[in-house]
Amino acid sequence: MEKKREIARLLAKKYHTLPVPCLERLAEAIVPFKTRKGTKLLEEGQVQNYLLYVEKGLLRQYYFKYNKELTENLACDNEVVMCLESFLRRVPSTLVVEALENSAVWGIAYDDLQRITAESHEIELLYRSILEHSLVESQRKADMLRFEPSHVRYKRLLEDYPEIIKRAPLVYIASFLQMTPETLSRVRSGQL
Numbered sequence: 001m002e003k004k005r006e007i008a009r010l011l012a013k014k015y016h017t018l019p020v021p022c023l024e025r026l027a028e029a030i031v032p033f034k035t036r037k038g039t040k041l042l043e044e045g046q047v048q049n050y051l052l053y054v055e056k057g058l059l060r061q062y063y064f065k066y067n068k069e070l071t072e073n074l075a076c077d078n079e080v081v082m083c084l085e086s087f088l089r090r091v092p093s094t095l096v097v098e099a100l101e102n103s104a105v106w107g108i109a110y111d112d113l114q115r116i117t118a119e120s121h122e123i124e125l126l127y128r129s130i131l132e133h134s135l136v137e138s139q140r141k142a143d144m145l146r147f148e149p150s151h152v153r154y155k156r157l158l159e160d161y162p163e164i165i166k167r168a169p170l171v172y173i174a175s176f177l178q179m180t181p182e183t184l185s186r187v188r189s190g191q192l
Contacts, residue, residue: 050107057103071175
């Protein structure tokens, strides 16, 4: 239980400070996931039942288009991962969530989250902050891909998420930035 309390404290530190009784209630709802490299935490067509928190490790969200895997998101230490539409609307996901490293991942079930947010305004504020953060990040990514040239996209990722650059395979970084591996190679070498 102490590890679950630590995870609750980390979430509260990042998203919204909680008083001790709320931290306890949140900790009770947190469950661990065994995530070895290659583990799929969500398959295409499944409903995402858990809001995921990466304590340590690296996860990738991707989808299939034209028989290719396209990376939607890369998340590492101290990040929340959720397929918003699947989690919030309770519909099958078009995304796959996969561990790219052996990772310490924790989850809160949708039903448990609904119950504890109904019981506690403070936990509701934490949840709202998580959702706001996720929505803003989605908007920032969409704007980056629409409006910025490839070298600026790479620079932004390097500044905002240096761990992803260090740890994720380049093919996934290129896909996430919507460029070919060859273009990414030219960007990294300063040719673009």
